[in-house]
Amino acid sequence: MNTTEPAPRAKTFQIAGQSLPAGRLAAGLYVVATPIGNLGDITLRALETLAGADLVACEDTRISRRLLERYGIATPLTAYHEHNAEAVRPRLLARIAEGGAVALVSDAGTPLVSDPGYKLVAGAIAAGQTVVPLPGASAxxxxxxxxxxxxxxxxxxxxxxxxxxxxxxxxxxxxxxxxxxxxxxxxxxxxxxxxxxxxxxxxxxxxxxxxxxxxxxxxxxxxxxxxxxxxxxxxxxxxxxxxxxAPPEEEAASDADIDAALRQALRSLSVKDATAAVAAATGRPRRDVYARALGLERTGDD
CATH class of the missing domain: 3.30.950.10 (Tetrapyrrole methylase, C-terminal domain)
Known part of the structure; x- marks a missing residue:
């Protein structure tokens, strides 16, 4: 009777027909950005992490499987989305606690943007587990x-x-x-x-x-x-x-606004310094602000 245990899964990924090794990852949660459309928009580090992980948690296994198959990655997939998150999250955290490396991906782009991933990250942090971000595509x-x-x-x-x-x-x-x-x-x-x-x-x-x-x-x-x-x-x-x-257009400061700001500034600053401060704050030309400051000083309106 053969009692030999099967050899562990080879951790590799493929680029342009070349198979590359992926080292075993330390225990933790790896938040991996994936392409938003073009499958070529993925980093080498993301591929190595997806191949080296023990499990990939994703929104839709059908979508993520296409990405993994494109790059010859055989890491198991498990669904993690808003409908099953409460039940699946404890199991993912337990897997990490046992020494596993779990990669989190969304259907497209950077996880945690409009998906339930932040609760998994928060849970990992609360449990003292390592969270590793891998930046990349974002719509x-x-x-x-x-x-x-x-x-x-x-x-x-x-x-x-x-x-x-x-x-x-x-x-x-x-x-x-x-x-x-x-x-x-x-x-x-x-x-x-x-x-x-x-x-x-x-x-x-x-x-x-x-x-x-x-x-x-x-x-x-x-x-x-x-x-x-x-x-x-x-x-x-x-x-x-x-x-x-586009943002709203900034309303130009009125003469009354400029004068009010100058009166406040002239209580503690020289005309020159008050002019510089008010011009910088309002965007009005320094020459115009300086003329108004001199007018206030001549009339004693400060």
Missing amino acids: SLAALVAAGLPTDRFFFEGFLPPKSGARRSRIAELRALPATLVVYESGPRLADSLADLAEGLGPRPAAMCRELTKTFEEVRRATLSQLAAHYAEAGAPKGEIVLVI
């Missing part, structure tokens, strides 16, 4: 850099409420936010959401980014009202959609 960032809108400050909203009343209320809360907005939306709701955004935010520049990195990638740039009119007529587009919306 929100890809859309942001393609939109041609300000990127110095942005706010990721995710999906707006599906019902119009709640959606309009949320848009009203976002109106004054001094940042570019990044919003996810589905094709069937796109026209209605754009109409509500145009009504609530005004004629802001925006970009509709669809199927990024895929064959039918599209970026349509226009005002919110123009985009709303287009999709009301054209109908619902297919694919994954990201809306990027």
Whole structure:
């Protein structure tokens, strides 16, 4: 009778027909970004981690299996999504506690963005387990850099409420936010959401980014009202959609605002320093602010 145990699974991955070894990973949770469309958009480190892990937790095993098969990775898959998370999460944490390496992926992009992954990460941290992030593709960032809108400050909203009343209320809360907005939306709701955004935010520049990195990638740039009119007529587009919306325009400081700021600054600063401070804060030309400061000083209005 042969009692020899089977040899452990070879941990390898393939690139361009070449098989490469993947070392065994230390116990922990590995949060792995995967492509948002084009399967070539994955890092070498991500491939080595997926191959070296003991288990890959994913939203949809059918989708993740296509990625693993593309690169010759044989790591077992298990489903982890919003419908089974409460039951599966303790088992994943137990696997890590026993010395296992678990890789967490989403259907596309970076995990924890609009999926239940953050609870698994929080549970691992609470249990004192190692959490290792592996950065990579993200639909929100890809859309942001393609939109041609300000990127110095942005706010990721995710999906707006599906019902119009709640959606309009949320848009009203976002109106004054001094940042570019990044919003996810589905094709069937796109026209209605754009109409509500145009009504609530005004004629802001925006970009509709669809199927990024895929064959039918599209970026349509226009005002919110123009985009709303287009999709009301054209109908619902297919694919994954990201809306990027410009921040509100900053209102220019009035002369009264400038004078009030100067009066406050002149209580403790020289005319020169007060001018510099107020010009920097308001964006008004220093020459104009200096002239107003001299006027206040001559009249003793400080």
